[in-house]
Amino acid sequence: MNFTLSQVPDRTAKPREQGITMVMDKGLSPREIEDMLSISTPYIDIVKLGWATSFVTPNLDEKLAVYRSAQIPVYFGGTLFEAFVVRNQFDDYRRLLDRYGLQYAEVSDGSMDMPQDVKCEYIRTLAQQVTVLSEVGSKDEEKIIPPYKWIQLMQSELDAGAWKVIGEAREAGNVGLFRASGEVRQGLVEEILTQIPFDKILWEAPQKAQQVWFVKLLGANVNLGNIAPNELIPLETIRLGLRGDTFTHFLDQDTIQEWKMTPKK
Amino acid sequence: MNFTLSQVPDRTAKPREQGITMVMDKGLSPREIEDMLSISTPYIDIVKLGWATSFVTPNLDEKLAVYRSAQIPVYFGGTLFEAFVVRNQFDDYRRLLDRYGLQYAEVSDGSMDMPQDVKCEYIRTLAQQVTVLSEVGSKDEEKIIPPYKWIQLMQSELDAGAWKVIGEAREAGNVGLFRASGEVRQGLVEEILTQIPFDKILWEAPQKAQQVWFVKLLGANVNLGNIAPNELIPLETIRLGLRGDTFTHFLDQDTIQEWKMTPKK
Amino acid sequence: MNFTLSQVPDRTAKPREQGITMVMDKGLSPREIEDMLSISTPYIDIVKLGWATSFVTPNLDEKLAVYRSAQIPVYFGGTLFEAFVVRNQFDDYRRLLDRYGLQYAEVSDGSMDMPQDVKCEYIRTLAQQVTVLSEVGSKDEEKIIPPYKWIQLMQSELDAGAWKVIGEAREAGNVGLFRASGEVRQGLVEEILTQIPFDKILWEAPQKAQQVWFVKLLGANVNLGNIAPNELIPLETIRLGLRGDTFTHFLDQDTIQEWKMTPKK
Numbered sequence: 001m002n003f004t005l006s007q008v009p010d011r012t013a014k015p016r017e018q019g020i021t022m023v024m025d026k027g028l029s030p031r032e033i034e035d036m037l038s039i040s041t042p043y044i045d046i047v048k049l050g051w052a053t054s055f056v057t058p059n060l061d062e063k064l065a066v067y068r069s070a071q072i073p074v075y076f077g078g079t080l081f082e083a084f085v086v087r088n089q090f091d092d093y094r095r096l097l098d099r100y101g102l103q104y105a106e107v108s109d110g111s112m113d114m115p116q117d118v119k120c121e122y123i124r125t126l127a128q129q130v131t132v133l134s135e136v137g138s139k140d141e142e143k144i145i146p147p148y149k150w151i152q153l154m155q156s157e158l159d160a161g162a163w164k165v166i167g168e169a170r171e172a173g174n175v176g177l178f179r180a181s182g183e184v185r186q187g188l189v190e191e192i193l194t195q196i197p198f199d200k201i202l203w204e205a206p207q208k209a210q211q212v213w214f215v216k217l218l219g220a221n222v223n224l225g226n227i228a229p230n231e232l233i234p235l236e237t238i239r240l241g242l243r244g245d246t247f248t249h250f251l252d253q254d255t256i257q258e259w260k261m262t263p264k265k
Numbered sequence: 266m267n268f269t270l271s272q273v274p275d276r277t278a279k280p281r282e283q284g285i286t287m288v289m290d291k292g293l294s295p296r297e298i299e300d301m302l303s304i305s306t307p308y309i310d311i312v313k314l315g316w317a318t319s320f321v322t323p324n325l326d327e328k329l330a331v332y333r334s335a336q337i338p339v340y341f342g343g344t345l346f347e348a349f350v351v352r353n354q355f356d357d358y359r360r361l362l363d364r365y366g367l368q369y370a371e372v373s374d375g376s377m378d379m380p381q382d383v384k385c386e387y388i389r390t391l392a393q394q395v396t397v398l399s400e401v402g403s404k405d406e407e408k409i410i411p412p413y414k415w416i417q418l419m420q421s422e423l424d425a426g427a428w429k430v431i432g433e434a435r436e437a438g439n440v441g442l443f444r445a446s447g448e449v450r451q452g453l454v455e456e457i458l459t460q461i462p463f464d465k466i467l468w469e470a471p472q473k474a475q476q477v478w479f480v481k482l483l484g485a486n487v488n489l490g491n492i493a494p495n496e497l498i499p500l501e502t503i504r505l506g507l508r509g510d511t512f513t514h515f516l517d518q519d520t521i522q523e524w525k526m527t528p529k530k
Numbered sequence: 531m532n533f534t535l536s537q538v539p540d541r542t543a544k545p546r547e548q549g550i551t552m553v554m555d556k557g558l559s560p561r562e563i564e565d566m567l568s569i570s571t572p573y574i575d576i577v578k579l580g581w582a583t584s585f586v587t588p589n590l591d592e593k594l595a596v597y598r599s600a601q602i603p604v605y606f607g608g609t610l611f612e613a614f615v616v617r618n619q620f621d622d623y624r625r626l627l628d629r630y631g632l633q634y635a636e637v638s639d640g641s642m643d644m645p646q647d648v649k650c651e652y653i654r655t656l657a658q659q660v661t662v663l664s665e666v667g668s669k670d671e672e673k674i675i676p677p678y679k680w681i682q683l684m685q686s687e688l689d690a691g692a693w694k695v696i697g698e699a700r701e702a703g704n705v706g707l708f709r710a711s712g713e714v715r716q717g718l719v720e721e722i723l724t725q726i727p728f729d730k731i732l733w734e735a736p737q738k739a740q741q742v743w744f745v746k747l748l749g750a751n752v753n754l755g756n757i758a759p760n761e762l763i764p765l766e767t768i769r770l771g772l773r774g775d776t777f778t779h780f781l782d783q784d785t786i787q788e789w790k791m792t793p794k795k
Binding site: 082084 | 512513
């Protein structure tokens with residue numbers, strides 16, 4: 001940090017198990033990646049090349065090399081995994097991970113119907129090859145999964161070998177954990193957390209209001225994902241109580257009383 | 266493409282008459298153009314320097330040179346044409362196109378009232394000098410043009426020499442083809458297509474939901490415009506059925522039945 | 531300007547007292563700053579490093595050096611000032627301004643409760659060290675300040691030594707001067723202007739509709755702030771009547787009658 005301020009929460013350091021920030025790269029050029037890294041490297045834990053954007057990226061090898069040189073792990077979005085699976089090309093997908101030297105992969109069923117035991121089998125198989133992130137929740141606004149089912153799915157996917165489970169939100173943050181309006185389904189999140197350890201979950205939270213909500217509920221070191229490259233610095237200030245939205249959240253009672261402030265809910 | 270996947274629609278190759286992507290550059294720096302080109306050149310058919318942004322761009326020559334070296338055609342937004350016409354400076358406008366060595370120009374009447382015969386005369390005159398794109402539809406939310414009139418306007422502008430007609434949407438996608446909410450005026454589009462060949466129309470579709478809607482109705486190789494630079498890679502995945510929104514659209518029936526999927530509407 | 535057009539309003543030149551554009555930098559990398567400057571330097575009067583983003587910026591010195599070399603003044607967002615004040619570290623804040631060689635600072639009370647006399651005392655103290663911008667209005671949607679109070683606050687802060695007073699809008703433009711919907715509180719602005727000289731106020735107007743509204747009410751040379759880097763070129767066209775939204779605003783009556791146009795409200 002550049003300045004010394006009291007009452008700022010501690011942040012974990014890389015490599016993190018808590019306080020992870022996952023970036024959504026939906027088509028950065030190699031030089032734009034360098035730009036992002038030049039200012040945000042300490043705050044980037046892992047990068048997702050969104051959905052199947054890697055399929056149409058002409059300079060994919062070059063992009064991966066830039067991330068590799070900064071020691072930032074990268075994985076392909078779950079929709080690419082699904083695109084191979086739905087076409088019965090799973091073996092091709094495994095070869096492709098090797099060809100690009102990837103250490104991480106995502107297993108998801110956001111765009112297709114996949115029986116849970118089939119999904120867990122994919123997790124088990126891939127977990128022998130790479131570190132697996134497994135995504136729970138549909139990209140379809142109309143598929144509402146009840147809380148007990150979210151818990152069951154998350155638990156069985158962790159048991160099958162997933163390193164983290166991801167709560168689905170899409171790039172726009174309007175499905176899965178969120179209502180179509182972008183509002184967090186609060187009861188759902190609280191119920192999940194009664195059963196699944198909070199450091200095993202990576203919450204997709206692309207919108208600022210969602211990031212604020214998770215930091216207020218779970219603290220500076222909550223795992224958050226689908227963060228846009230130009231929101232990395234802003235997110236870090238939200239985590240530290242240094243943006244208006246979380247300004248009073250980490251202040252002690254004496255400070256609040258001294259200034260007669262009404263802390264924000 | 267980096268990987269081999271079955272059931273992915275064929276895309277046309279440059280120079281395209283169908284499947285065109287027109288980019289909206291509303292103030293990129295020369296190096297930002299290089300960044301965009303380094304990752305998206307195969308997917309960029311033509312670039313519009315939005316409205317009259319070229320008027321206030323200090324390094325316009327340098328920008329045009331970057332596009333020229335990548336053999337990407339560029340044109341000035343229709344609002345610049347209108348700004349000259351409304352001031353009775355049309356001859357200045359023609360000289361300006363020559364001075365900057367432009368091969369394309371847009372004729373529009375989105376910000377001013379222009380009798381249709383006057384507009385067609387401008388198209389005829391400019392078509393002797395450059396390739397003309399002609400825009401139909403008002404930037405004014407309150408001007409509703411009925412479908413038969415859209416068809417009549419488009420036909421007469423093609424007859425006057427326009428290479429393509431553009432369906433107006435503005436940068437934000439909330440007028441013309443779209444309701445103020447951004448929703449597509451579906452009946453309008455379908456009626457237009459009964460009379461005007463689909464490869465003669467370039468649909469402005471800046472929002473993702475609009476791009477998805479056109480790809481589902483008209484296929485991977487629909488002409489789309491006003492695409493933001495950082496949405497070029499995402500749009501290409503939408504065209505190919507490799508984003509959640511169009512994931513099932515290009516899959517064959519056997520695949521869909523094998524996975525018991527309900528294709529999205 | 532690249533082309534010669536009649537009926538385009540005169541713009542003031544740097545250093546400006548009227549027609550100021552203040553940019554919101556919420557985490558640009560040094561090279562992204564260079565990109566912005568390469569195309570927008572004539573239109574940038576002053577840059578704010580948004581809220582406390584400077585706290586978490588690893589290469590802050592390098593960023594400041596890029597701005598310095600382009601002779602663009604920079605200041606830290608008011609939330610950083612408040613973060614020091616609320617922790618009783620105001621003296622640290624003053625030292626920090628010196629350490630980074632800053633010539634400007636913002637005093638605000640958007641995230642904390644601060645008696646007006648205390649705020650004015652901070653302005654008086656800082657005004658001996660730097661040029662002070664003072665922000666009026668809360669970041670809290672629920673705190674509605676009546677117009678007479680806005681005027682009183684602005685006047686007393688100018689009297690205390692502020693160079694300009696800033697009308698608060700946040701990054702998203704949904705509080706203070708604006709309703710939660712982003713709509714301008716028009717009566718408020720008009721009443722303020724009966725008492726406070728318009729060149730002493732810098733209006734935060736991050737959304738396009740807000741920029742258009744201020745230009746139509748107050749002309750090309752209104753002071754506007756919280757402008758995103760990629761909206762600088764677009765804003766300049768709005769100021770000059772060269773975007774659809776302000777296209778008819780600066781045209782003379784003869785032109786409007788010649789084309790039988792209905793000027794936009």
